[in-house]
Every structure is written in structure tokens, then in C-alpha cells.
Amino acid sequence: MNAPHPPKVAGIDPTVPTPTHTVASAPPAPEAGPAPDAPAGTPPPVAVPGAPGSLLQDRLAGWVSDLTTLHELTERMCRTSALDTALEELLRAGAALVGARRGLVVWEPGDGLGPRTTVGHGLGRADLGHLETVPREALLTSTADLLAEPGLDPRHREVAARLGYAAAHAVPLTTDDACLGTAVWLYDEPAAPDEHHRHLIGRYLRQAAEHLALLLEVERTRAYAATLTGELLPARLPRLPGFQLAVRHRTGPRGGGDWYDALPLPDAALGLSVGSVTGGGPGAVAAMGRLRASLRAYAVMEGEDPVAVLSDLELLLRLTEPARSATALFAYCEPGARRITLAGAGHSPPLLTGERRTEYAETSLSAPLGMLACWEAPSVEFRVESGETVLLYTDGLLRRTGETMDRAFARLRSAAAGVPRALRDDPGAVADHVLATLLPGDTARGDEDVVLLAARFG
Template identity: 55%
Template sequence: MSTGRLPKVAGISPALTGVPQNFVPSHSAPSDPTRGERSNNPGGALPAAGHDRLACWISELTTLHELTDRLGGTGTLTEALRELLRAGADLLGARRGMFFLRPSDGLGPERLIGHGLSHAELGHLETVPPDSAPHTRLLDPQPAAPGRPEVELTHRDIAHDEALHPRHREVAAQLGCAASYAVPVAVRVPRGPRPAGGQLGVAVWFYDRPAAPDARQRRLLGRYLRRAAQHVANRLELARARTTVRAVREELLPRRLPALPGVRLAVRHRHGPGRGGDFFDALALPEGALGLAIGSTNGSGPATLAATGSLRSGLRAYAVMEGEDPVAVLSDLELLLRLTEPERTATALFGYAEPPTQGLTPTPGPPASGRGGTRRLVIASAGHPPPLVVGATRVEFAETALSAPLGMLACWEAPSVQLDIAQGETVLLYTVGLLRGTGEPLDGAFARLEAAAHRAPPAVRADPDALADHIVRTVLPSDLEPAEEVVLLAARF
């Protein structure tokens, strides 16, 4: 039978000749009168068995693509591990599972993640002796045969497996786990049966009845895990990097607040996945005065952290030298920023609370708390949100002067303002992350912050720690991680 040439593709004429289209199925008998000795198939159609195999391959590839795509949508290490367990349960026909994360490089973290298992149930599983647990033998594998380490661990019927520890069978009966299947998860390397130092942990799935995955299920799971392991490894590195950055952030901020007579301080600091350029400080100045500072540096990453540390260190030095003049403090800070980070901007606010003997003046009318009097707080702001004063009889924003952030003008300067803080009132300083975390426009965010302070009971207003907790809990959505860093500093006089 003659065949035509293959069609041209993109203007290229193939040099190969066509393949004959006649097919002789091996299962057909020559004596079959309906088929004859030779079955002509001019259309090139596959037999039924070929169609079934092709349909099976397409189904498997589609399933693996969907599961891998779903895994790619996870953003954190915990989300990736939970998705891996859920996908494995779908492929194996299991209902529950757990992942014991212990990277073989020894850098951590170690974590136990469950799918369909509560924290209490995971705790029960951890009481199983290591030599009988369904995963520890794969964490530190022993050769099952000379030169061949174990690559899976199957318990078809836990209740009747006398080789298992009695505690293993007892816990499995309590949790309703009749069988288990465990495999190591590792980032593969081109050579060797197992990667050296590439193991991430062990995944275990549990069946409600005695069972074991068949060859097709194990093959599909293996293909999925080879793709999933790299994604989990990437999320592991990201989690480690975030932990390192968080540690650096903490080192750049004061570890403790000063203890001064007549002042109680509290701070709340919530990390976000983004910027990391917020800073705050509370300084004990000569003669019992107090310096309060807060600010935000634009940008993100290690360079922003370095710039933030430099600004905070410079602000502390300038506050000690000329803290009585907040405008001079911010002017010096602006000069430092222009010299060291000419392409960067920052917002900052510095307040100088005069010593009690100098700044305390009589207040007409009944005292707000304990004894009468006010304490003067002089504030200068460089593009930072205004402080919120919260007392027994008032909740209002301070009228700070409108000014540009540091680094935006050739020479920054703005007038300072004086606040008279009555005894028992609290001054709240906060970063813009608190406002953006509401998800509302700026005007609505300010209104939400003010309303949260209004709703604080008198006992909460009298305690800066309780007030800070109330503000964060009321203003920010409790079920969401903040989109960026949030700092709230409360000073009650």
C-alpha cells in the first residue's frame, strides 16, 4: 500500500517517508472469517487495548498535572506539606496521613504535619517507640539488602502484625488506623539510588481497613513525589530565610523597654512577609526625661534591614545629644539618610517627654488619675502618622505639622508641636502597617483606629499592655497574617 508524504510543518518538508498503516493484531486468528488472514486498517486506528492504555496514560498525566498545579499554588512550607499529604491520600485511596519533616542537612526545622489528624492524635502517634514507628526507620534507613536501602514501609494489617510493638498496635486501634504506607521524600540527584543529604522527611498515609497500595498507585505516587519534593525544598529554604530575617529584625529592635518613674510602656510587634523596615525605640534620657521614636524605612530585603539599623542607631545618638529639640533630632537623621542612603526615604516621629518636675503643671478641675497635672510632650514628625492620645475623658489624634518624609526634600525641617498629656492618659505611636492592615482606605483606617480606642473599657485604658492588645485585636483582622510589619508603642503617663 502506497503512502503519501507527511505534510509540511512551518515550511519544512520532512525527509522521512510515511509509516505503513496496515496493522496485524497478534490476538486475531487467521481462520476468523470476519477478519481474514490479514486485517486491513487503512485509517491507522488503534485496537481497543491500545485505546485503553492511551486513555489510562492520559488520565494519569492529567491527574499528576492537576495535583502538581495545586501544589504550586501553596505559598508556605506548612501549606505545601499539607497539600502533599492530601494529594498522596487521593492517589493511594487513603483518608489520613502525616509528614515528619527532618531535613538530612541538620539545619531544621523539625515539624510534624497531619492530614485528617488532630494535634492530640499526632501526639498519640509520637508515643510509639521509634523502632516500631511507621516513619523513623525511613528517617535513618538501614539496608534491607546489601547495598539497597529501604525505600518504603508497608504495614498491611497493623492489628495482627506481631512484629510491631504493642504500643504501636494500641495507638493504631485508638485512632482507627488499620494499615499504613510510608515513603521518604527527597530531592533527587542525577546519580545514586538516594540523594546524599537531600532527604526532607517521611510521608505516611493511613488506611481505615487492612490494605496496601497496588503497583499503579505506588508508581503514580512516586512520580508525584519526585515533582513535589523540589517544591517542598524551595518552601523550606524560603521558611529558613524568613526565620533568619526575623531574627535579624528582632536584633535591630530594643529587647526591653526602660523603666522610668511615672511612665508605663508597652509595645506590640507583628511581623509580616514583606517590608521589614519598621523601627521603634524608647530612651531613658537625663533627669528622668523620656524619648519616644517610631518610623518606617521604605523597601524590603537585607539592604532595608541594614538601613533601618543605621537609622535607629543614629536616632539614639542624636536623641541623647539634643533630645530636647525633636526637630534637630530629625534634621540630623535626615542628613544621615541622605549621606548613607541617598536613594532611600523614611518616615519618622520623635517625641521628648519632659521630666516630671519640669513638665508637670496643675490641671484645673478633677484629676484624671491619682493626682492632677499635665506632662508636656514635644513631638516632631517626618511624614509619619500622628499619635493617638487615649484617656478617661478623650480619644483624639495629635495635630502634628504636615511634613514630607526624610530623604524627599533637599533639607527637611518642620515645626514641632506640644502635647499636654494629663495624668493617666496614654499616647499611642504606630506604623502605617497598622492602618494598611485594616484593608480600608486611609480615612477609614484612621476612623477604625479611633473607634477601637473609644470602645476600650476604662480598665483597659488604664493599662497600656491591655490597651495595646485591644487595639491590635480590634483594628486588624484576627484570621489573617498581616500583609506587612506592624508596630504599636503605648506610653501611659
């Protein structure tokens, strides 16, 4: 038979759906007749509610409901891919399991390597600020009734009265190897989860902590890759008369191999380069550093001939890293003459923008470095008007828009053409406007690096 809808687990938020479960029906009992020695006409015995079989079914339904709820909450946690999102999901699920309205996670990895943060659920930024003033030992302690707690820290009592909570339940976030922090849920009235609820939240947090530990490692790896990439790129851009430079660089989650460079050359010239190594992760970052350093050396020796610079770089790549390819663009700039000579290897063309025009520079089509037995393509030369800005960029800027390449090129040109007149004298403001227009709110899709190098001729 179909069992009635099982009772909700006490304290579970109704937003977590509890499905209807079907319990296997027991074989029907034979119809009871009167006892052999009963008088004629005696009715058969009637089943009494609450018999052992009925209690067993109710208990089984409760277990199934608990397991289903834990399974759904754990699945939601496992679908998170960022540490902040996972901590918010943990607080939301925990609040449903223990019947609390608000909570916070104090994230403090025990190894001291960070990152350290505090995330709240149902708490504003000002509320978290007040909670940060409470001594850590007092804040991270379970208390069923704060007002009745003897020896309660005065600051904790004051903050609890201000925020309107009367009890707290704290649970450490631990794995077999490490302590990650503590989760605390706050009750509006004096309360504490019973043994059943403590069992549920304990089982959930054991699984959640393992997932959080994995996300922590991913977060640290990304931070290390971003730091390494930053150290391999120029710490500052050179300053030359009649020339202004600005760059915007965003490292993707995988820590890709995009680079940029600006190198003063003899005769008051300037070498500009952008490029990208295939692949991602530490290997691509290391390869990017080697290629960029080599390109600088070739630029000093023969920078006035961009084709020769990229030809030498291609030969080096083919001999030292035959499994990799790279795109690159090198421009030899003469600020005094407002002239640029450039060569590109599989790279997107520069974009010129100013009061009178916004157009892509005409460059010859060429394969990326390392793709052909011998790379060579003709260079192109063009002049830049006073006040115009040249934008050099990597393909990640286009791919992160989520558009096709043709539409991405059109959007980039439109963004550069729409720079307000008041911002055109500042290459940094031009780059910021283009990024904000092309990738609004930094909600771009994709994991590629983004490089945007803006060079304004005075």
C-alpha cells in the same frame, strides 16, 4: 469517534475530577465482505470486542487520565505559598492517589536546621499525640497488615488499635540534594498500594518535594530576618516614675525596616521614636538598625529639640544612603509636666486616648527623610492628662487593614475609643485591644511590619 469515559484510576479519590477525554478516531475500516471462496449468502465477519485497537485506546485513555490527575494535583501544590498549607495539600492529594483516608507528614529536614513539625490529615491533635509516642523507625515504615506483622513494636500495635488503622504506606520526601521528612498514609483495613499507585504517588512526590524545599528556604529566610530585626530593637523598655510603656511588634513576611525606641534622657525625660525604612528584606533591616542607632545618639545630645534630632538624621541618611528614604517620628516626653514635644517626617500622627477624649495630635505635614534637599519642619507641643495613653505606630498597622488610609485612620480611632475602662490603666492591654479590633484573628492583608508603642502617663 468519541471514546467512552475512561475508567477511573484505581485508588484515586472521587473528589479529584477526572475529565472526559476525546481520543482521535481511527479511519473507518472498509466494510468486510464474504471471503472469495465462501458460499453465497455468507455474512461478513463481525468485529470482536477486545481487539488490539480497542485495548490500545483503553490504555491510552488511562495514561491521559493519570497525567491529567497528576497535573491538577501538582498545580494545586504549586499554588501554595506557606509550608504548613503545602504539607496539608500534599497529604490530601496523596490520600486521593493511594486510596487512604488518613495520613501524616513527619517534617524533619536532614540538615538539622528545622523547622521540625508533624502535620496530620484526618487526624485530630490527640491522635497525633498518640502517634508521637510510637518509635520513629516503626512509625515511618510501610506495613501492609499491622496485626499480622511479626515483631511489630508493641507501642505501635497499641496505638494502631486505639486509632483504628490496620496498614500504613510510608514514602520519604526527598530532593536531589536533601531529605525533608517522610509522608505516611494510614488504611483502615489491611491494604497496600499496587505498583501502579506507587508509581503515581512517586511521581507526584518528586515534584512536590522540590516545591516544599523552596518553601523551606523562604520560611528560614523569614525566620532569620525576624530574628535579626528583634536583635536590632530594644530588648526591654525603660521604667520611669509616672510613666508606663508597652510595645507590640509584628514582622512582615519580607522582614521590613520598621523600628521603635524608648530612651531615658537627662532631667528625667524620655525619648520615644518610631519609624520605617523603605524597602524590605535584609538590606532594609540593616538600614533600620543604623538609623535607629544614630537617632539614639542625636537624642542624647539634643533630644529636647526634636526638629534638630530629625534634621541630623536626615543629613546622615542623605550622605550615607542616598537611595533610601524613611519616615520617622521623635517625641521628647516630660512625665512630670505631662508634656510632649515632637516632630515628624512623613509619619502618621500620634493618637491620644483616655476617659475624656480619643483624638489625633495635630502635627505639621512634612516629607519623609531623604526626599528633600534639606529637611525641616516645625515641632508641636501638647499636654497629656493623667491616665491618658499616647499611641505611636507605623503605617503598616493601617495598611494591613486593607482599607483606604482615611478609613484605616477612622478604624484605629474607633478601636482606641472602644477600649474597656478596666483595661485603660494597662498600656499593654490597650495595645492588645487595639490590635485585636483592628486586625481580628491576625488575618490582616499585606506584608508590612507593624509597630504599636503605647505610653501611659500616670
